[in-house]
Amino acid sequence: xxxxxxxxxxxxxxxxxxxxxxxxxxxxxxxxxxxxxxxxxxxxxxxxxxxxxxxxxxxxxxxxxxxxxxxxxxxxxxxxxxxxxxxxxxxxxxxxxxxxxxxxxxxxxxxxxxxxxxxxxxxxxxxxxxxxxxxxxxxxxxxxxxxxxxxxxxxxxxxxxxxxxxxxxxxxxxxxxxxxxxxxxxxxxxxxxxxxxxxxxxxxxxxxxxxxxxxxxxxxxxxxxxxxxxxxxxxxxxxxxxxxxxxxxxxxxxxxxxxxxxxxxxxxxxxxxxxxxxxxxxxxxxxxxxxxxxxxxxxxxxxxxxxxxxxxxxxxxxx
Numbered sequence: 001x002x003x004x005x006x007x008x009x010x011x012x013x014x015x016x017x018x019x020x021x022x023x024x025x026x027x028x029x030x031x032x033x034x035x036x037x038x039x040x041x042x043x044x045x046x047x048x049x050x051x052x053x054x055x056x057x058x059x060x061x062x063x064x065x066x067x068x069x070x071x072x073x074x075x076x077x078x079x080x081x082x083x084x085x086x087x088x089x090x091x092x093x094x095x096x097x098x099x100x101x102x103x104x105x106x107x108x109x110x111x112x113x114x115x116x117x118x119x120x121x122x123x124x125x126x127x128x129x130x131x132x133x134x135x136x137x138x139x140x141x142x143x144x145x146x147x148x149x150x151x152x153x154x155x156x157x158x159x160x161x162x163x164x165x166x167x168x169x170x171x172x173x174x175x176x177x178x179x180x181x182x183x184x185x186x187x188x189x190x191x192x193x194x195x196x197x198x199x200x201x202x203x204x205x206x207x208x209x210x211x212x213x214x215x216x217x218x219x220x221x222x223x224x225x226x227x228x229x230x231x232x233x234x235x236x237x238x239x240x241x242x243x244x245x246x247x248x249x250x251x252x253x254x255x256x257x258x259x260x261x262x263x264x265x266x267x268x269x270x271x272x273x274x275x276x277x278x279x280x281x282x283x284x285x286x287x288x289x290x291x292x293x294x295x296x297x298x299x300x301x302x303x304x305x306x307x308x309x310x311x312x313x314x315x316x317x318x319x
Contacts, residue, residue: 003222010106010229017099017236026091032240039234046230050223057284061218062227064288068217068259069231071295072210075256076105077239078249079202087195089174096177097192098236101199108203109228112211117221127271130212134264137209138257145253160201161194170194209260216263216270217284248306255298259291 043066051059080101084094119126164170168180169188175181179193214224266287272279 006222006226006229010233013233014099014103014106017102017233021096021099021236027095027237027240029240032237035237036234036241039230039237042233043230046226058218058220058223060284060288061220062223064284064291065214065217065223065227066230067288067291067295068213068263069210069227071256071259071291072206072213073231073235074238074242074249075252076202076206077235077242078252079206080199080235080239081243083195083198083202087191087198089192089195093174093177093192095236095240097195097199098239100196101203102232102235104200105203105206105232106229108207109211109232110225112207113221113224113228116211116215116224120215120219124274125271127267127274130215131264131267131271133208133212134216134260134267138261138264141253141257141260145257160197164189164194164197212267213260213263216267217287249299249302250305251298251302255294258294262290262294263287 047059047063047066050062080098084097089097116126116130119129123129169183169186170193171181171183171188171190173190174192175190177192178190179196180187180189182188210228211224214227218224266282269279269281273281
């Protein structure tokens with residue numbers, strides 16, 4: 001019943017978002033702040049319910065998992081921002097593109113959560129496998145950040161875009177939120193279709209990273225799904241609140257690399273503890289403290305690094 005109610009609630013919120021965006025329009029800051037406040041209050045209220053109903057241990061696991069997923073979703077949002085800019089998406093269509101991306105991410109996360117739960121039940125080395133995935137991802141994030149590739153998107157090299165262009169013709173102009181139109185007597189894709197597919201393709205990569213990360217916090221598939229769903233649902237509104245600020249979070253990739261490496265270490269120790277009981281484990285409450293500290297540090301250092309002493313635009317600021 002709890003699963004059914006939660007999934008029904010998530011679907012209802014998605015339908016609500018599609019109804020809100022049925023008429024393309026530029027999102028005002030007031031509108032974005034209102035929806036962001038709602039999508040922050042909702043998961044926090046749910047966390048209070050989990051804490052009061054199931055106790056502090058699961059409550060801390062949920063809050064820690066939600067914080068990890070929200071942090072990773074901001075990185076996801078940054079990539080969405082780069083894709084929207086690369087495809088020159090009109091402002092009035094941005095929120096519909098984001099909504100497709102969020103819906104796709106939810107479906108993919110659900111699939112990976114189910115696969116992860118099955119792996120944990122059947123494979124003795126599943127925790128070690130998840131640990132290696134997270135550490136490898138952390139190394140890649142760090143290398144991309146050091147080389148500057150973390151802030152680059154080349155749509156011409158994206159396999160999904162190249163494949164679509166081979167399968168169907170693509171027109172140059174946007175036609176509202178339409179994915180296809182009739183052009184020169186045949187069906188053709190719009191640039192809107194290309195950017196939606198590109199966003200969905202990036203969802204696959206982020207699902208591979210985020211699901212093992214939250215399984216490093218809690219082994220409960222329901223809490224894993226809840227943290228992912230709540231973290232993703234508010235991204236559409238958060239994008240318009242943080243659009244200008246995202247370009248200033250220049251050290252976010254370093255922080256996420258540290259967090260993923262830390263959770264990978266936590267998973268590795270958990271796996272080793274099952275074989276050698278003398279191996280220590282990292283408590284969830286300690287994990288929460290480390291994650292909060294890393295996020296605070298990278299936020300402060302990012303703001304300091306992009307601060308303009310004379311009050312002009314910060315480096316990377318679209319102004």
